[in-house]
Amino acid sequence: MTNASLLTPLLGDQSPLDLRSRALVTDLFEREQQLMAALPTDDPLDPKRRRRVDFTLPEILEQPEVIRTTLQRERENIAAAAQNIAAAGIRRIFMTGCGDSLAVMVAVRSLFEELLGIPCEPVQALDMAYYYHHTLGPDTLMITLSSSGTTTRTVEAMMIAKAKGAHTLALSNTPGSALMAESDHRLTVHAQRKGWPTQASTAAIALLCQLALDIAKAKGSNGERVEALQAALDAIPAQIAEVIASHEAVIAAIAEREAARSVYLYAAGGPSFAAAMFGSAKVKECSPDHGISIPLEEFHHYNSQKAGDPLFLIAPEGPSVPRARDTAQEGRRWGGQIYSLVTGDETRLDDCSDVVLRLPAVPEVLSALVYTIPVQLFAYHVAMAKFRAAESVHAA
Structure with a gap:
């Protein structure tokens, strides 16, 4: 039997995760291995890759409506999360994910820092979970994103944040997934990912932009700038x-x-x-x-x-x-x-x-x-x- 600590250091003896959390992480690792085996190859005519490419263009073209729909359906959830975050005394925000999810965080960092006046740092999920968690605490917000809601490193980052007393907010296309179920606050990305991810990323950016604007509104700060940016986001x-x-x-x-x-x-x-x-x-x-x-x-x-x-x-x-x-x-x-x-x-x-x-x-x-x-x-x-x-x- 493989030593569990060889899968991830968060299953080792010094892990801050409780037994239930460790069991969840172990299950996610096993599922991840099965998914990796089913990925397309670099064969120039790989039919699995071709199928996903064929789905990609319609999903690109649908992005205007997907962004509108996501913001409309999540309107109340965004406002509620913003109110709670504004009142929580947050002094630092970490933003984490893998691949496109990390790029989403890079896209919104500047907006969050300008409007909220606190450091907001995008960090790759493995680095966040294994290396850069030492300053996490009750005055920290961890924002995570995974379309499936089961990306193992992202779930690990969120769970170690919870173990250290940080506030957590998850975004995912998959309600009820591990990431969403375990987080304090959750926002659903109402987008498809049959093709390679496009609308799932832009809709997530839009959600986080609206969240930043709503937190600033709840704090009563940057009024004219917030109003101008809200109009700009609505026009996107x-x-x-x-x-x-x-x-x-x-x-x-x-x-x-x-x-x-x-x-x-x-x-x-x-x-x-x-x-x-x-x-x-x-x-x-x-x-x-x-x-x-x-x-x-x-x-x-x-x-x-x-x-x-x-x-x-x-x-x-x-x-x-x-x-x-x-x-x-x-x-x-x-x-x-x-x-x-x-x-x-x-x-x-x-x-x-x-x-x-x-x-x-x-x-x-x-x-x-x-x-x-x-x-x-x-x-x-x-x-x-x-x-x-x-x-x-x-x-x-």
Whole structure:
């Protein structure tokens, strides 16, 4: 029999978890192993991967309505959680998840810190559970996200937070899941995940943005700013629909041009780095190739882009735009292709980009909701181009 402590240190002798919690974690590990065995492969014609890619485009297109529906259905739950959190004396927030769930937390960090005036730190769930839990306590809020509600490391992070007396709030597409059942507060993401995750992530971002706004309202702080951001959040679904309608054909053409590549790069700063994380994740999920997200400054340390590499440079209006221009110039000098996502009539990246996609104006703290859409569409279209190429070779 395998020693339980070899699965996770939280099952070892020094674990702060009680016996019931340890049993739950053990069960989640066993389920996780079964799910991993069923994942698609990198075979260019893998039918399981193709099936999920086929589901992905409809789920991308549904995002405006999914965001509206999620916010409407969770309206009372968001307000109730916000009231409790506002009254709890929270002095620090940790935000944790894995993969897209962690990117969601990166997307909302800046908004939470601006409105609440306290440190809000996104941490990968394994690191949170095993390394960075020592300062958790009654003045801490742990926000967790897992679409299935059974991601083992995320549940572990939430449970160690509870064991240390922290407040917990869970988001999941799956009511009644382990994450939701064990948390103090819970918000349901009313989204599908038959395809590779898209709407599940943007709807979760919207939920957390509304939560931050409601906590600020409950505290009576930043009144005019909260009002402006509420109007901007309410406008996001229509802006997403506009981006899809205006840019999908151009993005599909870029995908055809870049379909033979094996590496795709994404760079951004601040909250828009979440969009870069989503972009790299979608390419890795939809295709058998590499997607790499690079923080904007780290791109320059050192020669991150090689000749021929496509770079999606995500630069909404904000303080990162000048450095984004430097990045585009360097990428060009290194021989790469530059696809820039900018706000409206922004022109500073025009002369050093192969294509500039002009997106609607949105407050930078909400930018990931809109700037994620083009990279989702690219991942779908480049995957389909790769499937067509593989089918052509197979037929020959």
